[in-house]
Amino acid sequence: xxxxxxxxxxxxxxxxxxxxxxxxxxxxxxxxxxxxxxxxxxxxxxxxxxxxxxxxxxxxxxxxxxxxxxxxxxxxxxxxxxxxxxxxxxx
Numbered sequence: 001x002x003x004x005x006x007x008x009x010x011x012x013x014x015x016x017x018x019x020x021x022x023x024x025x026x027x028x029x030x031x032x033x034x035x036x037x038x039x040x041x042x043x044x045x046x047x048x049x050x051x052x053x054x055x056x057x058x059x060x061x062x063x064x065x066x067x068x069x070x071x072x073x074x075x076x077x078x079x080x081x082x083x084x085x086x087x088x089x090x091x
Contacts, residue, residue, distance in 0.1 A: 009062050011068075014053075020048075020050060022083065023051050029079050042060075044056070044058075
């Protein structure tokens with residue numbers, strides 16, 4: 001398997017939230033996943049831009065990229081549902 005040095009399979013996901021509190025909450029919750037070494041074929045970079053969370057994915061191949069996109073979108077969707085259920089609805 002090749003290294004990720006010559007990656008050509010990339011995806012940038014930009015998620016806009018109502019306020020920067022939610023974006024920061026998502027960033028903190030997803031941080032451990034981004035720094036995990038479980039993904040040999042995918043590198044993940046998280047960053048904040050105001051009320052937006054940026055998820056940059058780089059993969060060694062398109063199969064790995066597709067799987068990573070699906071996983072990250074599922075995790076983000078789950079976090080948002082939990083936030084809406086336990087935090088947003090309590091205010």
